[in-house]
Amino acid sequence: MRQDFVSNVSHEIQSPLTSIRGYSQILKEEAITEKERREYLDIIQQEIERLSRLSENLLKLAALESNHPPFHPKPYLLDEQLRRVVVFMEPQWSKKHLELDLSLERVEVVADQDQLNQVWLNLLGNSIKFTPEGGRIGIQLTADDLQVVVQVTDTGVGIPPEAQSRIFERFYTGDPARDRRKSGNGLGLSIAKKIVELHQGEILVASEVGKGTTFTVKLPRRQADKKMDS
Ligand SMILES: Nc1ncnc2c1ncn2[C@@H]1O[C@H](COP(=O)(O)OP(=O)(O)O)[C@@H](O)[C@H]1O
Ligand SMILES: [Mg+2]
Structure with missing residues (x-):
């Protein structure tokens, strides 16, 4: 379970990073149209949002799974x-x-x-x-x-x-x-x-x-x- 969790998290981190790395490389090196430039930047932004949501959700999950989950009714x-x-x-x-x-x-x-x-x-x-x-x-x-x-x-x-x-x-x-x-x-x-x-x-x-x-x-x-x- 723990092992699964760690490998899931790494995968969820790795794949957006791979995509961000790839598209930023293209933006840096290749002659591309303005339309493509915007498209790639959109993808990079989406991937960053995804990573940000992941870290937010992991924090929430960690808090909820702790010995004293936050609970203020x-x-x-x-x-x-x-x-x-x-x-x-x-x-x-x-x-x-x-x-x-x-x-x-x-x-x-x-x-x-x-x-x-x-x-x-x-x-x-x-x-x-x-x-x-x-x-x-x-x-x-x-x-x-x-x-x-x-x-x-x-x-x-x-x-x-x-x-x-x-x-x-x-x-x-x-x-x-x-x-x-x-x-x-x-x-x-x-x-x-x-x-x-x-x-x-x-x-x-x-x-x-x-x-x-x-x-x-x-x-x-x-x-x-x-x-x-x-
Ligand atoms: N209202 C819904 N209609 C159809 N499928 C749903 C719905 N809610 C959840 N699911 C399915 O359950 C999965 C898990 O949901 P969730 O934990 O919110 O993950 P996520 O939204 O990040 O994919 C979704 O990926 C989807 O396959
Ligand atoms: Mg959901």
């Missing part, structure tokens, strides 16, 4: 947080002409706000990434006395059954033939799962290839939540 309104995340991500989903449907009950939770923010960003980010132009994403928030349930649904490419059990593994990104530069590091769902588990909750996936995917996050309601309702 406070009461707040979960529906407001979800709305803010949707607004924050608007540039990405409106660029792809995706429709966003929100159905949010007003729910107060006692949770680590920063951490849960990360969960919604990762789930919504995936839905946007894996849903073709013109598709639909729904976010639903419901609650009863026992639990709070958030569902993120999309009409995207879906996840084959054999992959569904693996997507929460670190570095798992599904189809290895996919454009690596566009895909992520495969850490988003493992981070989301860790955070949900830190809250004693669970995260589930249901998906059909070509139809879409639903991620469900269930968080137990604490005694404190219930008191605040009255």
Whole structure:
């Protein structure tokens, strides 16, 4: 496991570096058109972003896996947080002409706000990434006395059954033939799962290839939540 982890990390570092090295060499030595120059610089920038996201995600994962993971639960309104995340991500989903449907009950939770923010960003980010132009994403928030349930649904490419059990593994990104530069590091769902588990909750996936995917996050309601309702 440890060995795998180290080799995955080195691979995730090596491949962008190889690409940055190659393209910067071309920029330095060869006669190229202005269009090519821009294209290569774009690639270099994308690869740098990728490395930067990797290091951010590794830090988050390390913190979550430490003996004392950061966990600062406070009461707040979960529906407001979800709305803010949707607004924050608007540039990405409106660029792809995706429709966003929100159905949010007003729910107060006692949770680590920063951490849960990360969960919604990762789930919504995936839905946007894996849903073709013109598709639909729904976010639903419901609650009863026992639990709070958030569902993120999309009409995207879906996840084959054999992959569904693996997507929460670190570095798992599904189809290895996919454009690596566009895909992520495969850490988003493992981070989301860790955070949900830190809250004693669970995260589930249901998906059909070509139809879409639903991620469900269930968080137990604490005694404190219930008191605040009255
Ligand atoms: N909403 C979704 N629709 C289709 N596939 C998804 C979705 N969310 C996650 N996946 C699959 O699970 C994999 C792991 O997701 P994640 O851990 O967020 O990694 P990343 O986004 O960096 O690829 C993705 O690469 C993709 O194959
Ligand atoms: Mg992701």
